[in-house]
Amino acid sequence: MLNLTPKEITERSALRINPAKTCQPVGAMYAALGVHRCMPHSHGSQGCCSYHRTYLTRHFKDPAIASSSSFTEGASVFGGGSNLKTAVKNIFDIYKPDIIAVHTTCLSETIGDDVGAFIQDMDIEDGKYVVHCHTPSYVGSHITGYGNMIAGFIKYLSKSTGKSNGRLNVIPGFVNPGDMRELKRILELMNINFIMLPDTSGVLDAPMLGSYVMYPPGGTTIENIEAMGDSPLTLALGELTCETPANELKRKCGVDYKCLPLPMGVEATDQFLMELSSFSGREIPYALEEERGQLMDILLDAYPYFHGRKVAIYGDPDTVLGITSLVLEMGMIPKYVITGTPGEAFTEKAEEMFARYEVTDCKAKASADLFELHQWIKNERVDLLIGGSHGKQIAKAEDIPIVRAGFPILDRYVHSYMPLVGYRGAIRLVELILNALMDRQDRDCADEDLEMVM
Amino acid sequence: MSKVDRIIDHYSARVYKNRKLHIIEKTDDNHEIAANTRTIPGIMTNRGCCYAGCKGVVIGPIKDVAVITHGPIGCGFYSWGTRRNKARGDENTKNFVEYCLSTDMQEPDIVFGGEKKLRQAIKEVVEIFNPDAIMICSTCPVGLIGDDIHAVAAEAEKLYGRKVIAFSCEGYKGVSQSGGHHIANNGLIRHIIGTEERAPTKYSINMLGEYNIGGDAWEIERILKRIGYDLVANIPGDASIHDIAKAHIAHLNLVQCHRSINYVADMLKDKFGTSWLKVNFIGVSATIKSLRDMARFFDDPELYARTEQVIAEELAAIQEDMEYYKSKLKGKTAALFVGGSRSHHYQKLLKDFGMETIMAGYEFAHRDDYEGREVLPFIKEDADSKNIESIKVEKDERYRLYLTEEQYERLRKEIPLDYYAGMIREMEKGTIIVDDLNHYETEEMLKVLKPDIFFSGIKDKYIAQKAGTLSRQLHSYDYSGPYAGFNGAINFGRDVTMGITTPAWGLVKAPWKTQPILKGQLQEVV
Ligand code: SF4
Ligand code: SF4
Numbered sequence: 001m002l003n004l005t006p007k008e009i010t011e012r013s014a015l016r017i018n019p020a021k022t023c024q025p026v027g028a029m030y031a032a033l034g035v036h037r038c039m040p041h042s043h044g045s046q047g048c049c050s051y052h053r054t055y056l057t058r059h060f061k062d063p064a065i066a067s068s069s070s071f072t073e074g075a076s077v078f079g080g081g082s083n084l085k086t087a088v089k090n091i092f093d094i095y096k097p098d099i100i101a102v103h104t105t106c107l108s109e110t111i112g113d114d115v116g117a118f119i120q121d122m123d124i125e126d127g128k129y130v131v132h133c134h135t136p137s138y139v140g141s142h143i144t145g146y147g148n149m150i151a152g153f154i155k156y157l158s159k160s161t162g163k164s165n166g167r168l169n170v171i172p173g174f175v176n177p178g179d180m181r182e183l184k185r186i187l188e189l190m191n192i193n194f195i196m197l198p199d200t201s202g203v204l205d206a207p208m209l210g211s212y213v214m215y216p217p218g219g220t221t222i223e224n225i226e227a228m229g230d231s232p233l234t235l236a237l238g239e240l241t242c243e244t245p246a247n248e249l250k251r252k253c254g255v256d257y258k259c260l261p262l263p264m265g266v267e268a269t270d271q272f273l274m275e276l277s278s279f280s281g282r283e284i285p286y287a288l289e290e291e292r293g294q295l296m297d298i299l300l301d302a303y304p305y306f307h308g309r310k311v312a313i314y315g316d317p318d319t320v321l322g323i324t325s326l327v328l329e330m331g332m333i334p335k336y337v338i339t340g341t342p343g344e345a346f347t348e349k350a351e352e353m354f355a356r357y358e359v360t361d362c363k364a365k366a367s368a369d370l371f372e373l374h375q376w377i378k379n380e381r382v383d384l385l386i387g388g389s390h391g392k393q394i395a396k397a398e399d400i401p402i403v404r405a406g407f408p409i410l411d412r413y414v415h416s417y418m419p420l421v422g423y424r425g426a427i428r429l430v431e432l433i434l435n436a437l438m439d440r441q442d443r444d445c446a447d448e449d450l451e452m453v454m
Numbered sequence: 455m456s457k458v459d460r461i462i463d464h465y466s467a468r469v470y471k472n473r474k475l476h477i478i479e480k481t482d483d484n485h486e487i488a489a490n491t492r493t494i495p496g497i498m499t500n501r502g503c504c505y506a507g508c509k510g511v512v513i514g515p516i517k518d519v520a521v522i523t524h525g526p527i528g529c530g531f532y533s534w535g536t537r538r539n540k541a542r543g544d545e546n547t548k549n550f551v552e553y554c555l556s557t558d559m560q561e562p563d564i565v566f567g568g569e570k571k572l573r574q575a576i577k578e579v580v581e582i583f584n585p586d587a588i589m590i591c592s593t594c595p596v597g598l599i600g601d602d603i604h605a606v607a608a609e610a611e612k613l614y615g616r617k618v619i620a621f622s623c624e625g626y627k628g629v630s631q632s633g634g635h636h637i638a639n640n641g642l643i644r645h646i647i648g649t650e651e652r653a654p655t656k657y658s659i660n661m662l663g664e665y666n667i668g669g670d671a672w673e674i675e676r677i678l679k680r681i682g683y684d685l686v687a688n689i690p691g692d693a694s695i696h697d698i699a700k701a702h703i704a705h706l707n708l709v710q711c712h713r714s715i716n717y718v719a720d721m722l723k724d725k726f727g728t729s730w731l732k733v734n735f736i737g738v739s740a741t742i743k744s745l746r747d748m749a750r751f752f753d754d755p756e757l758y759a760r761t762e763q764v765i766a767e768e769l770a771a772i773q774e775d776m777e778y779y780k781s782k783l784k785g786k787t788a789a790l791f792v793g794g795s796r797s798h799h800y801q802k803l804l805k806d807f808g809m810e811t812i813m814a815g816y817e818f819a820h821r822d823d824y825e826g827r828e829v830l831p832f833i834k835e836d837a838d839s840k841n842i843e844s845i846k847v848e849k850d851e852r853y854r855l856y857l858t859e860e861q862y863e864r865l866r867k868e869i870p871l872d873y874y875a876g877m878i879r880e881m882e883k884g885t886i887i888v889d890d891l892n893h894y895e896t897e898e899m900l901k902v903l904k905p906d907i908f909f910s911g912i913k914d915k916y917i918a919q920k921a922g923t924l925s926r927q928l929h930s931y932d933y934s935g936p937y938a939g940f941n942g943a944i945n946f947g948r949d950v951t952m953g954i955t956t957p958a959w960g961l962v963k964a965p966w967k968t969q970p971i972l973k974g975q976l977q978e979v980v
Contacts, residue, residue, distance in 0.1 A: 023528025047503020087496030
């Protein structure tokens with residue numbers, strides 16, 4: 001496995017090997033699936049759309065719908081205006097969504113299609129909507145595209161009437177439906193009237209009830225996106241993912257926002273709850289304190305099995321930072337922390353955490369890839385890998401246990417239903433980590449050392 | 455209303471008019487179907503792009519070549535490790551199939567051109583991996599900004615003293631993956647096949663258009679070796695570029711996936727005189743027929759005998775399992791929608807289990823894959839197909855014919871030599887044939903035809919399953935396989951049986967949906 005990867009690290013300035021990121025449109029498509037009765041639309045050639053749908057379907061094991069402008073060479077030369085027009089007409093005709101969310105691809109971006117102008121020129125029936133955002137794949141990553149699409153919805157739909165509705169806007173980072181569900185549960189426990197955009201729960205974790213529905217009951221409603229303009233505050237969960245849309249809402253409707261880390265682990269969840277409490281003026285209920293106490297209980301019971309163990313974490317910036325924060329709280333050493341998404345803020349934040357927990361010899365890098373991570377590991381090993389499916393090659397090559405967390409997870413089931421956020425999510429992640437490390441201990445120990453009680 | 459109309463009746467007049475030409479109910483053997491034309495914008499198609507056909511399908515499986523995707527990161531990322539074209543490396547053969555190499559173009563590369571970055575990326579590939587050969591596949595923006603990847607490749611070839619081959623397979627070319635197959639085929643002929651030599655043996659053959667999904671090629675190879683064939687190259691599944699380079703020495707080419715590789719087959723015939731035989735190693739009876747056709751080509755008593763002996767032994771080994779799965783699957787109906795050949799191939803395997811195909815369709819096939827190669831002269835070129843280069847090859851000095859003209863003419867009447875009859879002929883009357891089936895039609899088809907099983911891909915698998923129809927992927931085999939040959943048939947039978955019999959199907963309806971649970975209380979009140 002990965003036999004061609006040399007230990008010796010050479011400088012690379014052009015070649016990306018085994019990336020830890022992908023392109024903007026897939027993030028935009030995911031965000032659009034979190035809007036009720038929305039058809040994500042890929043303005044470009046149909047290959048991109050096919051790849052993105054395939055990828056999302058492989059991660060969620062649920063249908064990910066989206067349409068394409070199906071560019072041919074002609075459209076690439078003369079522009080895709082007429083393709084988009086035909087597409088929008090056909091989509092409303094055949095698939096009957098309430099809203100079409102257009103994102104671009106490298107193709108339509110490179111030829112400079114003015115999608116906004118195309119949409120303005122369209123005849124759109126009352127009560128139906130077409131929105132768009134730009135998602136050039138040669139900038140940022142799927143994380144950027146996710147933020148851009150949310151901003152696109154806000155730009156087109158959110159309105160400020162001048163009268164506060166007292167509701168709290170929540171923009172979750174690029175997380176699973178299981179996480180969005182958990183965030184909503186916490187918000188409900190806090191008795192907060194909120195609007196969450198996007199919300200893929202009930203869409204990409206839709207139940208099997210015996211019939212297929214194209215638009216399952218989940219997703220943020222158009223009405224609610226409009227109402228976001230009247231909320232007094234937006235919480236952007238995931239500073240490196242959600243600032244763009246939060247900022248767009250501030251620009252358009254004057255809604256203040258706060259960027260928080262994804263509520264993963266103890267402190268980040270604490271911070272989230274305290275924000276909720278200060279927003280609502282309500283105490284944090286016992287139910288949540290109980291969960292926090294359970295998490296603390298577990299950490300104090302099980303520390304011998306993870307304390308001081310070295311871990312490599314890779315994936316999307318806010319998720320990786322969230323996991324890093326949890327493993328530091330556990331007393332583990334986040335030896336290598338990488339994301340494929342560019343942006344130095346990631347490295348700075350990771351290094352701040354290292355400093356706060358006084359761990360030394362840890363490396364953080366943005367715009368990194370799994371090839372480089374593997375080379376680092378070849379030079380100095382870790383005890384555990386945490387991230388998406390692609391790390392399994394390294395895990396196999398180096399015989400290191402792996403915990404799957406984040407995106408994309410193409411090779412396991414159930415993950416998308418389960419949270420990583422909140423205290424409950426932290427409990428789950430701690431269990432996954434413990435099982436991986438303890439199974440390994442059982443597997444590797446001598447017969448006489450096999451412990452019945454641990 | 456006809457079955458076809460029930461599927462497409464709700465379309466607007468314009469869409470109806472277009473789609474009507476792509477869907478037929480079979481009444482006789484002479485149907486014409488529209489294929490290889492543009493997908494209507496906005497229609498949720500399953501099709502991919504030219505890059506996917508070139509890099510993803512044909513080029514990617516060649517294991518000891520470093521394939522660099524020149525473009526932004528997405529395309530390369532999505533085609534990394536997802537197709538299940540298995541490959542094994544060894545001390546002498548580097549295996550790049552586990553790797554994703556990309557130039558990960560950034561905004562400045564788009565604005566100022568990406569050639570510089572490509573040049574540097576090639577340099578880094580050479581330094582890090584020292585591969586025997588390098589291939590470059592371009593994605594959408596590359597063609598638009600005018601990067602001359604062929605010039606960069608030629609320059610690098612000189613500089614590094616190894617093959618560097620460029621493929622201009624931008625996603626917008628053609629109407630589906632199919633254009634990419636053609637572009638890749640052209641590259642194989644132009645730059646690789648015929649560039650290395652070895653002596654042929656008595657039964658030297660190539661296998662073309664077999665991708666080793668789930669290990670299919672290995673199962674086929676196992677059988678061929680048992681009979682005594684010398685497999686020069688399997689192109690491209692698990693192939694080494696050095697094997698492909700010698701492919702011209704074979705006496706016969708076997709064509710598994712006609713759609714994706716027929717250009718190579720034809721060009722090998724024109725250039726080196728090698729005939730090709732349409733085979734199908736999916737299904738027990740189809741495998742047996744293919745083996746017998748091959749023996750017929752070589753027409754050698756020893757080979758006939760050995761072929762029959764291997765068939766008998768293989769059959770004996772699987773008979774019990776075949777009977778068992780047949781008892782579970784007999785009479786079940788299936789709809790198939792796959793790329794450009796499997797929808798045909800798998801009908802044979804289904805038949806082995808007593809299953810019936812009621813609908814079959816291709817995602818990106820051409821009319822000849824449906825109607826047979828005799829329609830080739832009548833297929834009109836359109837703007838999209840004209841954009842894909844079609845090359846004419848000259849007779850090579852190594853050109854030789856294995857058969858005399860007389861033998862050739864006689865054999866052509868008996869076996870599919872340089873010929874493919876297409877899918878429609880082998881389907882029953884009353885079955886439905888669809889080209890470029892889309893999401894809407896899938897939903898309608900499931901309601902109208904009610905197949906027991908829908909064999910398709912990942913994008914519509916869960917749509918069918920949510921609607922209560924078992925769906926299994928025939929692109930990726932749902933991560934199982936091999937399905938080819940004798941042993942593969944058993945794997946397939948096992949997997950489908952498992953899908954049909956899994957207990958959860960019987961638990962989908964909650965009991966309170968069928969039993970009135972409030973009854974007890976009501977009685978008390980009364
Ligand atoms: S990188 Fe560009 S061309 Fe490739 S899949 Fe993404 S949007 Fe499409
Ligand atoms: S067998 Fe099917 S999926 Fe494979 S290349 Fe041929 S047409 Fe494509």
